[in-house]
Every structure is written in C-alpha cells, then in structure tokens.
Amino acid sequence: MERSGPAASQQLSNGPQGLLDLIGRMLGELRAGAAVPVELDDELERRLGIDSLARMELMLRLEQAYDVRMPEHEVQQARTPRDLWRALAAATPREGMTLATPSPRAPAPHSGSGRVAAHAQTLVEVLEAHARDAPERPHITLLGEGAPTTRTHGELLQRASAVAAALQAEGLRPGQSVALMLPTGLAFFEAFAGILIAGGVPVPIYPPFRASAFEDHLLRQARILDNAQAVLLIGDDRTRAAASMLRLAAPGVRRVLAVETLTTGAGAPQPAPRGPLDTALLQYTSGSTGQPKGVVLTHANLLANIRAMGTVLEVDAQDVFVSWLPLYHDMGLIGAWMGSLYHGIPLVVMPPQDFLSRPSRWLRALHEHGGTLSAAPNFAYEILATKVPDDELQGLDLHRWRLAINGAEPVHAQTLQRFARRFAAHGFDERAMMPVYGLAESAVGLAFRPLLQAPRIDCIDRHLLHRAGRAEVVPCDAPQATRVVACGLPLPGHEIRVVDEAGAEVPERVEGRIEFRGPSATGGYFRNPEATRALFDGPWLDTGDVGYVVQGEIHLTSRAKDLIIRGGHNLHPYELEEAIGALAGVRRGCVAVFAAADPASASERVVVLAETRETEPAAKAALRERIGELAVALLGVPADDIVLAGPHVVPKTSSGKIRRVACRELYEHGLLDAPARSMTLQLARLSLGAAARRVRAPLERVAQAVVAIWWWTLFGLGAMCGVAVAALPSLPWRKRAARAIARGMLWASGLPLRVEGGPRVPAGPMVVVANHASYLDWLVLTAQLPATVRIVAKQELASHALLRWVLERVGTRFVARGDPRRGVEDTRVLVQAARNGESLMFFPEGTLTREPGLMPFHMGAFMVSAESGLPLLPVSLRGTRNVLREGSWWPRREAVGLVIHEALSPQGHDWQAALQLRDAARSAIAADCAEPVLRAGEGAAATAAMQ
Structure with missing residues (x-):
C-alpha cells in the first residue's frame, strides 16, 4: 500500500486533487497501469465501478496515505469522491489499533456441550x-x-x-x-x-x-x-x-x-x-x-x-x-x-x-472475546492475509482460535498458505484451518477435515483432468500442475460417492458427479417437483458438484452445471476465471467462464465474460489477446468468444458467487454488451478427441460389465468348490484346499495384487489383525496367509445353515457383537484356543462400511495376543474397497495391495499390554491402508449416535 511523506494536514490543505489521484491510480491498476481521470462528483459505484470490496481497499489506502482513521460509516455511505473528501476531513489521526486484553473466562456453567439438548427433537x-x-x-x-x-x-x-x-x-x-x-x-x-x-x-x-x-x-x-x-x-x-x-x-x-x-x-x-x-x-x-x-x-x-x-x-x-x-x-x-x-x-x-x-474487526473480536470457532468463505481469509495493514494487528493473539472453517466457495491453496504464514506470529496454528464442504441440501455441512491436521493440497495434472477426468499426481512446480484442496470426510452418519455419467460409482482419483445421503438430507425443494426429481438419484442426492475422492476425502473441481464439455473434454472455469481476474484491466471477481449453445455446430462454445472499464480499442484488443492466451494455457482450447463488458454486468448471488447459468442465458439472448470475436471455432482440431471420448465411454462400460460377469462367475464356481472342500475329512486338507481355491480365483480374476513383507510372517502360531474394507478381504487374506490361520468372523454369518457349515468346516471361529456377556465368553474361548496353538485372524474394526476410513479397533484380538503370549501380526489391505464396495454388486478391476508388517510381541498379559498392542498395530495398519484414520464417533458407524 502506498504511503505519502507529507503530514496529513498538509495533504488536506492541498485540496482534493490528491484524493482523486489516489482513486485514479487504484483504478488504473485494473487498466494496464494507466492513470484514470476521476472527478469529484463521479458516482463511486455506477461511474467508477467501486463495489463493497473495492471500497474497503480504497479506505485502507486512504488511511495509509493520509495517516488517519477514516470514519467507517461515512465511507460506506459515500456516493462520490466529494463525500470521501468530507469523510477525510472528519478523520482522526492514525494510531496503532488498541486491542483490549481478553478477560479470563470462568468455566461455562453447564455440564458439557450439547448434553442439555441431547433429547430435544425440535x-x-x-x-x-x-x-x-x-x-x-x-x-x-x-x-x-x-x-x-x-x-x-x-x-x-x-x-x-x-x-x-x-x-x-x-x-x-x-x-x-x-x-x-x-x-x-x-x-x-x-x-x-x-x-x-x-x-x-x-x-x-x-x-x-x-x-x-x-x-x-x-x-x-x-x-x-x-x-x-x-x-x-x-x-x-x-x-x-x-x-x-x-x-x-x-x-x-x-x-x-x-x-x-x-x-x-x-x-x-x-x-x-x-x-x-x-x-x-x-x-x-x-x-x-x-x-x-x-x-x-x-x-x-x-x-x-x-x-x-x-x-x-x-x-x-x-x-x-x-x-x-x-x-x-x-x-x-x-x-x-x-x-x-x-x-x-x-x-x-x-x-x-x-x-x-474494516476486516481486522473480525480478528479483533476473536482476540477480545477468546474466540475458538469461526467460519468464513475463502475470500475473507485472503483479505486478512493480504490487505490488512500490520499496525492493525499489533498485540493480536489468536492462540485460542482452534478452528478456522473455510467453506461456501472454492478454497484456494495459496490463501491457506498465505494466511498461515502471516498469522503464525500471532499464535495461529496452521492446523486450525479447516477446509470444508457443504450445501443447503444437507442443511449446511457435509464433509469436514479431521481435527489437528494441516490442510492437504493435492497437486494434479490439469490437462489430464480435463482430457480424461483423472486426478493424477504431479510435482507442484510442474507447468501443468493445478492445486486442489482436500475438503474433508463425510460427517458421521452421512455418505458421499462420486459417480460417472451412467450413475456407476467411480474409483479414487476419477472425477465425477458428487452425490450424498444422510439424516441431514432435505426431502426436496418446496413446491418445485421438477427440481426435486432432478435432485434425487434413488436414495442419493445430486450435489450439482464435480470432484474426486482420495483416501475418503472429497476434492472439488467444479460445479456440474458450470462444467463445459468442449470437444469431448470437461473444462473447469474456476482457475481460468481467477487468472483472468488477476489481469490488469479486469475487475477481480467479475469474470465468468461458461458454455453456450452453438446451433450451427450443435456443440458448446467456450465464452469468457469479463468486466472492464477499458474503452480504448487498442487496450481492449490487447486484453482480449491476453485472455485468449490464458484460455489456451489453462483449458487447452481457445475461447470461442470473449465479451468485455462494463461494470456490474456479471450476475452474482447474494453471497457474491458468479451466476454462470444466468450469464449464459443473458449471452444467448443477446442481452450482454456486444461481443467481439477473439478466435474462430476450431472444431476440426478437436473433433478427433471428441469422437474418441464419445466412443470410449460406452466401451468402458461394456468392459466393466464383462469383468463383473466374469468375477461373479468365478465367485459362483468358488462357492461350489468351497462346499466340496468342506466335505473333505481332515481340517488341514480343507484349509489347504480353501487356500488353493482362493489363489486360483485371484489369478483367474486378473486382479493386480501386490504383496509386501511376506517373509515377516512368523513360523509358529500367531494372532493376525487386518483392516476391513470389503468382502473381498476374506479372499485375499485366505490366499496369502498360511493355511493354518483360522479367521474369526461375526456370529451373524452363522445364521445361514449351509454357510455356517462351510465356514465351520474350514476352521472359522465366531464371536458375538453387541452382547457384552457373550463377547467376554467368546474372548475366553479364543484365548484358550490361542494357548493351544491356534493361529487366529481378526478384523478388529468389527465391521465394514462403504465409506473409506480406518475405524477404532475393538480389544478382543489384542487381549487374545496379550493373554496367550502369541505374537501379533498387523496386516494392511489397500484397494479392496475400490474393487467391491459394501452394498455394491458391481466389482471393478483396481490395484490391490497387501502389506505384512513386523510382528509385535506382547509386553505383558494384562489390559495395559493389550492397549499397547492395539495402538502399535493400528499405527502400522494406518500407514499402508491408504485410508483416513477415524476416531471414535466418526464414520458411518456413528449413524445411530446421530439420531
């Protein structure tokens, strides 16, 4: 920010020309650096295009230049520079902001968060x-x-x-x-x-x-x-x-x-x-x-x-x-x-x-009132990180601010980093920044990042995302890299999935439409049955957003209705809009990139609408050329039309979001400023790619169907073989035969399986624990673990007579869930079996869900290991959930990994020793399961607690 040398009083005595020059220079930054003539009675909003954010910027510059504190109400009400001049005359001398010392707060006079209203229904x-x-x-x-x-x-x-x-x-x-x-x-x-x-x-x-x-x-x-x-x-x-x-x-x-x-x-x-x-x-x-x-x-x-x-x-x-x-x-x-x-x-x-x-007022309130929780859209954090002068931050203490929720608009990685750097000296912990995802159809919140974790930024290949819809990791400094912020895991009791155009769920790092379901989900739109029908996909709700999932966390790339399908490529407007908004001559935040129908070609046109106050033909031509270059660099295709409009043409919502559908409607009805063509349509260059994508999509679906049919055929054959194996007279024979069948099924399926750490398996009896992500886990573990290992399964599987007979014949042991007395007795039986030399395999999470995440472990396996003295072998399964999700009958061919960790020796026979085994095993499994680690109360298993 600029700051003048002469005293404020001398500057004021020189008349209002200095004020007009300052306004002109600020506006000129948007117009290739040229000074803009400003008159005292020009309307700030209509004539000069100074909106609420620009007005805030102008006030900060005036305070810096004149060493004063502006009267905020007069600045907000000012209609012309003349009004601002009067406000300057009424300004007080500039001094450092005085922050009150936060008074120590007595403990809140109630027993705990939410307990008072725990049984409330309204x-x-x-x-x-x-x-x-x-x-x-x-x-x-x-x-x-x-x-x-x-x-x-x-x-x-x-x-x-x-x-x-x-x-x-x-x-x-x-x-x-x-x-x-x-x-x-x-x-x-x-x-x-x-x-x-x-x-x-x-x-x-x-x-x-x-x-x-x-x-x-x-x-x-x-x-x-x-x-x-x-x-x-x-x-x-x-x-x-x-x-x-x-x-x-x-x-x-x-x-x-x-x-x-x-x-x-x-x-x-x-x-x-x-x-x-x-x-x-x-x-x-x-x-x-x-x-x-x-x-x-x-x-x-x-x-x-x-x-x-x-x-x-x-x-x-x-x-x-x-x-x-x-x-x-x-x-x-x-x-x-x-x-x-x-x-x-x-x-x-x-x-x-x-x-x-005065944006610093937010920070001041957090300081003086001991704020621990606060939320805002990304732009607010950007303002604080880049606009607020240092003297307004003197004495600021943000150490109590434990959660800075960032949502309601695209979250920018640069903003997160700039904010954390600037306010670290004031006690702000970068782990407090929490990018989130939500929408009104889910009340407000849908996905939140785990506590005490710094924001995760995914650097992916921009061109591959546009061309093939895959989020492939690249170095963050690569020319084609774009940074996408992880916006969290689904709230407890809620689920998120990403689906393709046919409605089939896609694997991780594949882009698609985001859908959700859960107890917060609306039943529809009031008196709007057509929109309600479009909202629902069976029990799932269509968010209208596009993104991908990595380790259970949702990553937003675009709005579905904002998506531009050009030559078979999915193009996303946000990054191009941000880049154009940074150009000199363009009004920041007043750029819309959208698709418009082209009746002549039966395709979609890429249209850029940008607000500017440029009027000189040469300057506007140069601006169009620069915008065209950015479109090619960031989208990989040229913009078909670039419309340079005056201020306040781009429609926005009440919260300042660009209304791209409204932009398109205005454009298609000829209601915008007269457009000027920047480039001609280049369909010939893109036709091959468009045709390839149109052909590839149905072929991929056919291939997936063939794979699914083949795998279920293998499963049926394996089940029949399993019944035959169960009839063998000896348990060792049955176990070895079951292992051979599992290996044969994996080989015939063509499933890419990578096993690490095989030599770490102990030679004698042991207790094995593994994460549970899919029903496929049984097959993989049976194929890879020694034939002597007996799987411990939930009692519910024994409810079917034939299935119980087969499982018992191959040595499966059953435990009851949800019955504490029965569970204690089952654990005693398993401890005795382990002491007798049996090797047992547990899924300590107790169940599986369709949502990614390593859930908290039950203690049974670790008590068995501690009391029997057998070594505990942690095993990480990776990718099985992507192959076959719980509740889905549509398997996919995805890479699967099995990591066998170093065996853990019990350091005693008591509860404390079992706890140590649990914590060590969970840490080892978490390191290689490629899924987020959930704490108690998180994940779909918490649904009942939320009702």
Missing part, C-alpha cells in the same frame, strides 16, 4: 431446554456501534414468545411461512425463534445492499415470497421501504410487520406443537447456477447436522463462536447460530458490513 425444545437449565447464561453478544449487547437464553425465549403471540394474533397458522427481511441484530434471532414457537416456518431473505441492483433484488425476493407462500413479512426501520414494495410484488403477503412492535408485547402464545419431521426452515439456495430453490429442512434435518458437526469439531463448554456471516446464509444461520444454541456456547456476532468496512 429447535424450540433446544431453546426451552437451555432456558430452563441456565436462563441467565449469555447466549448472543452483538457487536456494533457502542457497547456490546447481550441476550441470555432466558431473555431470548421471553422475547421470542412475545413475537410468537403477536404473530398468532395476526392469524398465523401452524405450517405457514413468514419471511424475514432483517439485518444482523438481536431482533433477527428473536423473530426467527418467535416464528418457530408460533408454529410457523421462517424464510430468511436478504435486505437490499446496492441501489444499482435494487430492482433485480426485489424481483428475486418476490419470486421467493411467491414460491414460499409467505403470508407475513417482518422488517425493521431500515428495510421497511423495500418490504413494502415487496408486498406489492408478492400479493400473497397479507401484511408487513415491524419487528420493533412484535418484541414489545407481553402476551403468551398458544401452544403450537411441531414435531421433528415438520419443516423448520425454508433455506433458499443462492441461485449461483439457476433460479433460487427453497430447500425444505425439518427439525430432524437441522439437529442431525448440528449434532454431527459438533461431534467432528469436538465442541465443548469452553468454546466461543465468533461470526460476521450473514444470517440469511446457511453457514451463518445454521452453522454459527443454531450450532451455538444447541451446544450452549456463547455466540459473538457482528454485521457483515462491519467486517467489510
């Missing part, structure tokens, strides 16, 4: 439980002008009950929708809770921000009100005019109510019982890829998501959530507020405008 029951347990406990602290204002749980329930009584007096009936157009404030929480208590369904909509987008805003909100069938609209003094106009546009709204009058009543609401399956919220999607749709979320959906996130994040009574996120957005509403409400932890909240006017 959000109203959650609030009532906390109001009964500790009505004086602070719940929400609102930051803003003046001293912070706090609401306790008891106060919130009292004022929300007054709102509920007033709404019922207005004729609100259970199940009817009520729209909320309120800025961030205590009134929002009171009105939202009041609607629920009255039996209504809240519909948060966002207030208008920009005068230039006022008409578009009202039209979009009117469509929401019409779809939601809202009967009442709640606003305040600041939104009353817009709310009144909305009522005219949405005739179903009977009345616009002022929140100030609703919260002052003293009446008691009539009981309006609502159950867990009743709708608690209509969350309208941002509309980044189409018209907004109302996601129906029940109380059960919301509580399942909140509980699952709390389990993964290990929320406890000492946590404090700090948020500036908008309350009409799911991350701010559900993640920040409802999560804090459920777990009974303090929520410190500020209006989004306070962050945008």
Whole structure:
C-alpha cells in the first residue's frame, strides 16, 4: 500500500486533487497501469465501478496515505469522491489499533456441550431446554456501534414468545411461512425463534445492499415470497421501504410487520406443537447456477447436522463462536447460530458490513472475546492475509482460535498458505484451518477435515483432468500442475460417492458427479417437483458438484452445471476465471467462464465474460489477446468468444458467487454488451478427441460389465468348490484346499495384487489383525496367509445353515457383537484356543462400511495376543474397497495391495499390554491402508449416535 511523506494536514490543505489521484491510480491498476481521470462528483459505484470490496481497499489506502482513521460509516455511505473528501476531513489521526486484553473466562456453567439438548427433537425444545437449565447464561453478544449487547437464553425465549403471540394474533397458522427481511441484530434471532414457537416456518431473505441492483433484488425476493407462500413479512426501520414494495410484488403477503412492535408485547402464545419431521426452515439456495430453490429442512434435518458437526469439531463448554456471516446464509444461520444454541456456547456476532468496512474487526473480536470457532468463505481469509495493514494487528493473539472453517466457495491453496504464514506470529496454528464442504441440501455441512491436521493440497495434472477426468499426481512446480484442496470426510452418519455419467460409482482419483445421503438430507425443494426429481438419484442426492475422492476425502473441481464439455473434454472455469481476474484491466471477481449453445455446430462454445472499464480499442484488443492466451494455457482450447463488458454486468448471488447459468442465458439472448470475436471455432482440431471420448465411454462400460460377469462367475464356481472342500475329512486338507481355491480365483480374476513383507510372517502360531474394507478381504487374506490361520468372523454369518457349515468346516471361529456377556465368553474361548496353538485372524474394526476410513479397533484380538503370549501380526489391505464396495454388486478391476508388517510381541498379559498392542498395530495398519484414520464417533458407524 502506498504511503505519502507529507503530514496529513498538509495533504488536506492541498485540496482534493490528491484524493482523486489516489482513486485514479487504484483504478488504473485494473487498466494496464494507466492513470484514470476521476472527478469529484463521479458516482463511486455506477461511474467508477467501486463495489463493497473495492471500497474497503480504497479506505485502507486512504488511511495509509493520509495517516488517519477514516470514519467507517461515512465511507460506506459515500456516493462520490466529494463525500470521501468530507469523510477525510472528519478523520482522526492514525494510531496503532488498541486491542483490549481478553478477560479470563470462568468455566461455562453447564455440564458439557450439547448434553442439555441431547433429547430435544425440535429447535424450540433446544431453546426451552437451555432456558430452563441456565436462563441467565449469555447466549448472543452483538457487536456494533457502542457497547456490546447481550441476550441470555432466558431473555431470548421471553422475547421470542412475545413475537410468537403477536404473530398468532395476526392469524398465523401452524405450517405457514413468514419471511424475514432483517439485518444482523438481536431482533433477527428473536423473530426467527418467535416464528418457530408460533408454529410457523421462517424464510430468511436478504435486505437490499446496492441501489444499482435494487430492482433485480426485489424481483428475486418476490419470486421467493411467491414460491414460499409467505403470508407475513417482518422488517425493521431500515428495510421497511423495500418490504413494502415487496408486498406489492408478492400479493400473497397479507401484511408487513415491524419487528420493533412484535418484541414489545407481553402476551403468551398458544401452544403450537411441531414435531421433528415438520419443516423448520425454508433455506433458499443462492441461485449461483439457476433460479433460487427453497430447500425444505425439518427439525430432524437441522439437529442431525448440528449434532454431527459438533461431534467432528469436538465442541465443548469452553468454546466461543465468533461470526460476521450473514444470517440469511446457511453457514451463518445454521452453522454459527443454531450450532451455538444447541451446544450452549456463547455466540459473538457482528454485521457483515462491519467486517467489510474494516476486516481486522473480525480478528479483533476473536482476540477480545477468546474466540475458538469461526467460519468464513475463502475470500475473507485472503483479505486478512493480504490487505490488512500490520499496525492493525499489533498485540493480536489468536492462540485460542482452534478452528478456522473455510467453506461456501472454492478454497484456494495459496490463501491457506498465505494466511498461515502471516498469522503464525500471532499464535495461529496452521492446523486450525479447516477446509470444508457443504450445501443447503444437507442443511449446511457435509464433509469436514479431521481435527489437528494441516490442510492437504493435492497437486494434479490439469490437462489430464480435463482430457480424461483423472486426478493424477504431479510435482507442484510442474507447468501443468493445478492445486486442489482436500475438503474433508463425510460427517458421521452421512455418505458421499462420486459417480460417472451412467450413475456407476467411480474409483479414487476419477472425477465425477458428487452425490450424498444422510439424516441431514432435505426431502426436496418446496413446491418445485421438477427440481426435486432432478435432485434425487434413488436414495442419493445430486450435489450439482464435480470432484474426486482420495483416501475418503472429497476434492472439488467444479460445479456440474458450470462444467463445459468442449470437444469431448470437461473444462473447469474456476482457475481460468481467477487468472483472468488477476489481469490488469479486469475487475477481480467479475469474470465468468461458461458454455453456450452453438446451433450451427450443435456443440458448446467456450465464452469468457469479463468486466472492464477499458474503452480504448487498442487496450481492449490487447486484453482480449491476453485472455485468449490464458484460455489456451489453462483449458487447452481457445475461447470461442470473449465479451468485455462494463461494470456490474456479471450476475452474482447474494453471497457474491458468479451466476454462470444466468450469464449464459443473458449471452444467448443477446442481452450482454456486444461481443467481439477473439478466435474462430476450431472444431476440426478437436473433433478427433471428441469422437474418441464419445466412443470410449460406452466401451468402458461394456468392459466393466464383462469383468463383473466374469468375477461373479468365478465367485459362483468358488462357492461350489468351497462346499466340496468342506466335505473333505481332515481340517488341514480343507484349509489347504480353501487356500488353493482362493489363489486360483485371484489369478483367474486378473486382479493386480501386490504383496509386501511376506517373509515377516512368523513360523509358529500367531494372532493376525487386518483392516476391513470389503468382502473381498476374506479372499485375499485366505490366499496369502498360511493355511493354518483360522479367521474369526461375526456370529451373524452363522445364521445361514449351509454357510455356517462351510465356514465351520474350514476352521472359522465366531464371536458375538453387541452382547457384552457373550463377547467376554467368546474372548475366553479364543484365548484358550490361542494357548493351544491356534493361529487366529481378526478384523478388529468389527465391521465394514462403504465409506473409506480406518475405524477404532475393538480389544478382543489384542487381549487374545496379550493373554496367550502369541505374537501379533498387523496386516494392511489397500484397494479392496475400490474393487467391491459394501452394498455394491458391481466389482471393478483396481490395484490391490497387501502389506505384512513386523510382528509385535506382547509386553505383558494384562489390559495395559493389550492397549499397547492395539495402538502399535493400528499405527502400522494406518500407514499402508491408504485410508483416513477415524476416531471414535466418526464414520458411518456413528449413524445411530446421530439420531
């Protein structure tokens, strides 16, 4: 940032020309470095294209240049440079920011996170439980002008009950929708809770921000009100005019109510019982890829998501959530507020405008209030990492900030690294940064990175991803490398899969459409059966996103509707948009790359829409040429059309996301600025690749079907041979024959199998433990372990008479699950068998799931090893889950690995010795199973705990 030498007073005495020059130079950075003439009465937004983020940048530069602290309200309200000049005259001398010393917090006066509301079935029951347990406990602290204002749980329930009584007096009936157009404030929480208590369904909509987008805003909100069938609209003094106009546009709204009058009543609401399956919220999607749709979320959906996130994040009574996120957005509403409400932890909240006017205020709140949890989109972390001046960070202490959740938009690897580097000196631990993945259709959260792990960045071949849909690892400094951030594992009780165009699940590192299912999943869109049908693929929900999986973690590469299919290649817009946005002359964040139909060629065109204030033909021609070069370099194909438009042409959602579908519609209807062709279509160069891909896809599916048929034929033959083997008179004969059949089946299947560490197998009796990822594990282990090893299986397999007879004849031992008394007795029997010289093989996870992840181990195998004194042999299975997932009947030909580790000797015969064996074995298996290590409560096995 620039800084002038003369004193601020002398600069001001020289008149406003210095201000105009500074604005011109800042704008000139977007126009190839040329100075831009600026007049005192030019409109900042319409004429100069200075939006909220640019206004923030301008304020920071003015403060640096004039050594002052600008009055933020005046800067936010300024319409012209003349208004900014008046604000400069009212500015105070610049001094280092003074951060208050965080006061030590007493332990929270409740027994533990979420326990108070553990049995609640609705959000109203959650609030009532906390109001009964500790009505004086602070719940929400609102930051803003003046001293912070706090609401306790008891106060919130009292004022929300007054709102509920007033709404019922207005004729609100259970199940009817009520729209909320309120800025961030205590009134929002009171009105939202009041609607629920009255039996209504809240519909948060966002207030208008920009005068230039006022008409578009009202039209979009009117469509929401019409779809939601809202009967009442709640606003305040600041939104009353817009709310009144909305009522005219949405005739179903009977009345616009002022929140100030609703919260002052003293009446008691009539009981309006609502159950867990009743709708608690209509969350309208941002509309980044189409018209907004109302996601129906029940109380059960919301509580399942909140509980699952709390389990993964290990929320406890000492946590404090700090948020500036908008309350009409799911991350701010559900993640920040409802999560804090459920777990009974303090929520410190500020209006989004306070962050945008001075981003360091977010960090200041974390410092002064001892914040441990916070969340924001990637752009907010980028601002803090690159824009905030050092003197606003003096004395900043972030050591309590244990989770910085990064989601709601593409997460950039460079941002993560820059943020961690800058704030390490202020106590920020890079492991606190948590990239996540979520969507409104899953309430808010779907995938979270494991705790205490630094973000994982996958460097892959960009061209191979575009050409073949495979995420092949390359060195991060390779020219073709692109960096993709891992966004976590599915929440407990939830599942994610990646499927191809035919709906078949794809292996790891293969790109496809992302689908999910789980207790947080919506039942559909409100009054939109067509969109609801498109959302569901059987029991799975289509996220509309594209990505791939590595070791269970989801990696996002694009939106499905944003995907450009050009010449048979899948092209992703995000990286090109970011690169174009960094060009001089282009407005950052105002670039859209999308596909448009070409009737002449029956194909899709690659269109680049970029906002610029360039008007000179030569400068625009140079800009088009540079954009064309970037398109070829990053996409591998030329852009068919490059549209250079003026400011505010690119449509965005309320949260600032590019609406690419809307861009395409505007383009195809000729409603954008007149386009200028940068390159002609080059279909001839791409036709061969397109034809090859069109032919290859069905051939691959046929090949997979042939493999599946052959393998199930082998399985049937093996099963028949197994019955014959079971009839042999001697157990050693039966064991050796079963081993030979397993080896023959693996050989005939052609499955690539790599075995490491074979010589490490002890010569005598032993206890073997292996991870359990697939039913194929039995076949691989039977083929590779000594024939003397007897597998320990769950009792459920003995329920079928013929199967039990075969398994018993080949020496299988059974153990009961879920019955502690029977389990203890089974362990005693196995200990005695081991002492008698039997070799036993356990799956210590106890079960298998379709989701990747090494689950916690049960203690049986390790007690057997410790008490018998037999060595423990850890074995890692890798890749079997990709061959045949649990619940799937469609095997694939994928590489399988078996790693035999060094045998472990028990260091005693007691419980402590068994624990040491368990920890050592799990560590060894985790090192080579190529799957994430799950802790207790994580993974699909935790489904019951989330209900």
